[in-house]
Amino acid sequence: MRSAPGALREPYDDLGRQRAAASFGIWVFLASEVLFFGGMIMAYTMMRITHPQAFVQAGREAEFWFGTVNLVLLMTSSMTMAVAVRGAASGFASMATRCLLVTALLGLAFLVVKGIEYHVDLDDNLWPGPGFKLGMTPAQLFWGFYWVMTFIHAVHLTVGIVLVLRLVVLARLGLIALQESPTLAVTGLYWHLVDIIWICLYPLLYLVGRS
C-alpha cells in the first residue's frame, strides 16, 4: 500500500497493519474507559436505589436546559466528526479539515455552556457540604456524583478538543495526510466515546424527578 509522507511509523512497514494496530489499541483503551465511567455510574445507581427520594429532590435542581443544549452540541459534533472521518477516507481532505474545526468549536461551545452552568450551580449553593441548598441530606450524594462525573467528562472533552485542533493544524501545515493517517480515525473514535458518555450521563443527571 502506498504510504503518505510521515504517516508510516516504526515498527510497521505497512500502513494497513499500522492502521489495524492503532484501531485495536484505541478500542482496548475505550473499553477501559467504558469500565472507568461504568464504575462511577454503578456507584450512582447503588446510591439512587438506596436513596430514591433524595435523588429525585436533588435531580430537580439540575439545570435541564444547559444539559440538553450541551447534548445537542455534542451530538452535532459527533456528526461533523463522522463526516470528517468518512470525508477524509473518500479523499475530501479540505472538507474533513473544515469539519474537524467545527467539531472542535462545538466542543469548546460545550465547555463554555458547562462553565456557565457550573457558575449557576455554585450560585445556587449546590456544592455538597456546609451551606448546601438542600441541607445535610443524601441529596448531597447526587450532587457529589454530578460534580465528579461532569468534571471528569469535561477533562476528557478538553483532551479531545486538543487532539482535534492538533489534526487541524497538522493538516493545514501539510504535515499529515488525513486520508492515509490512522490518527484521524483514532481521534474520531475517542471523540465519539466522549459523546457516548454524555449521552449516558444526561438522563442520569438532568432527567431525574422532572415529572
Added chain:
Amino acid sequence: MTPQRQVRPGARAIWARSLAVWAAMILLLAVAAITAHVPLGPLNTPIVLACAAVEVVLVAIFGMELGRSEALLRLAAIAGVIWLCIMFGLTLNDILTRTM
C-alpha cells in the same frame, strides 16, 4: 489484515447519511426530554434510559462504524460491554435482593 478499499461515497452521500443519523438522535433526545416531564410513574426512567441506549447504539454503529469494523475491533468493544454487564449484574444482584 489490510482493509480493502471500498467504493468511496460522494460528499453529498456522506452528509446525507450523517444528517439522517443526527436527526434520529435529536428525535430520541426530544422523546426522552419530553416524556421525562410527563408523570408516567415507574415508566419514566426506563423510557429515558431506552432512548439513551438507542442513541449509544447509533453512535457506535454509524459514528464509530462498528458495523463495518473487523471482528477483532468488535470483540474489543464487546469485551468492555461484557465486563460492564458483569459489574452491574453482580452489584445489582446484591442491592436489589437485600431484605431491609
